[in-house]
Amino acid sequence: METLGVPLHWLIGRPELRLTVLAGRDGLDREAVWAHSIDLADPVPWLSGGELLLTTGLRLPEAEAGQRAYIQRLADAGVAAVGFGTGLSHRHVPAAVVDAADKVGLPLLEVPLPTPFVAITKAVMERLAELQYEGVVRASRVQPRMTRAALRDGARAVVRELAVSTHATVLYLDDAGAVRAAHPSGSAGVDPGVLAELRSAGGSDRATQALSAGPHGVVVAQQVRVGPRTHGRLVLAADRELTAVDHLLLGHAASLIALQAEKPLRLQDEQHRVNSLFLRMVLDGALPLRTARDHLTEAGFPARNGIRVLVLSGPSPWQALDTVGPRLAEIGLPRFGAVREGRAVLLLPGDGPRVGMRAGGDDGAAESDRRGGAAGIGLARGLVDDAVARFGPRLWAGLSLVHEPDAGQQALHEASNAVAVAEARGRSGLVAFESLAGHVLVSAPETREVLRRMAAERFAPLSAHDRDNGTELLASLRAFLEHHGQWGAASAALEVHRHTLRSRMERIRTLLGVDLDSAHVRAELLLALAAWEGVADQ
Incomplete structure (x- = not known):
């Protein structure tokens, strides 16, 4: 993400600061992310890059070779510019410093004695605050337009509004990697290799994914999702670093597209819920x-x-x-x-x-x-x-x-x-x-009635025992029969221990007076259970 900075040409244009450009004029389009006053012989360990370094040259080496090395170290550290205060330790900026700065393309500004370093720092801070506010104002103006675009024309309009607002190429890819919307039309603004990387990434869990910062510029992919459900990715490609506002607008656009995609799914979910309740009544x-x-x-x-x-x-x-x-x-x-x-x-x-x-x-x-x-x-x-x-x-x-x-x-x-x-x-x-043996008997009305009467006679003792004692003998018998007398499968279906099921089956043998080891008896009982609707209530 691009760090917000103050352009050097804006700073030089402030007449009250009375800054003079001595070297590195070709680099005045740089931006200073901060103004830092430091008078160390080697300030590099305390720098992070992008600073306007302010110095009086108090610890500047006396030898020209040392002065040139000092400037070279600052350039290598990535400072945006050097502000050299004159009138204290040096009446003029040393010629070797000016020459070295020009050779490495590092902007060198002379700060006259009447201009305190704190005035420059304050100007940078105030301008940074103004830029941040301008970004917020810009985002506050773009977001409502983007929202209206979503209501008017869905994802395509959101993609178009985001591309125009960020001066970038924007694509909306579905989960399969197909381009559903693009502005400008097509995907010419995105390198084919980056698109291939996007498609191979599949359903990445990362909300935001930076894919490229090479010769084709910056490409960032934002997931389009609501909760655990993803609808694709929104891709923004630019030939510059992206600002915080760019990322804010990208996230807002992704949210709008996700909500548009969710609307029919939410209606579908609600219909499924209603249908599920109705099915329970049918069952x-x-x-x-x-x-x-x-x-x-x-x-x-x-x-x-x-x-x-x-x-x-x-x-x-x-x-x-x-x-x-x-x-x-x-x-x-x-x-x-x-x-x-x-x-x-x-x-x-x-x-x-x-x-x-x-x-x-x-x-x-x-x-x-x-x-x-x-x-x-x-x-x-x-x-x-x-x-x-x-x-x-x-x-x-x-x-x-x-x-x-x-x-x-x-x-x-x-x-x-x-x-x-x-x-x-x-x-x-x-x-x-219908592929199971015996289903014809169970489904035929005349035989079903015979089986039902037999079931009522057979299972009445079990039903009464369950009702009077709070047991589950009838359910245990059903599981035992449906699992072909397999103790492990039947006990697992009932979620009880095998010994518990064996104890129940011994009780059932006593109450029914039948031999459950006989396959013929088990088949007869299973047919009766299949035909006897509501047997548990009798």
């Missing part, structure tokens, strides 16, 4: 069919041909929902997602993106249903593939059968059973409930 069976169907239709969800429930298990559930969201948006589907028991739950159309297509005749309708079922599974498989690509192999998914929107509980139960099978198999990917 709880709290809505009548007409209400559920009407709300889904108004939200742009094709519920006419029923719904499916997809359950994702493994990664962070909210991250899983954010991953599948863009794929849904591509095919014009709103996201109805929620989190249940640490898993992501997503509502999908009964026949995938082909909802609403009809075929003539009964045979055609049947064929359409078959195609629709395949389309629904295909959509779910595509979503799961996207999630696996991001989160790796430890991701499992289960998909329900097609149901009416008021049967969310049953759909969730089927999808949960399917994902439990996927986890037990240990292979990532999708398991559709």
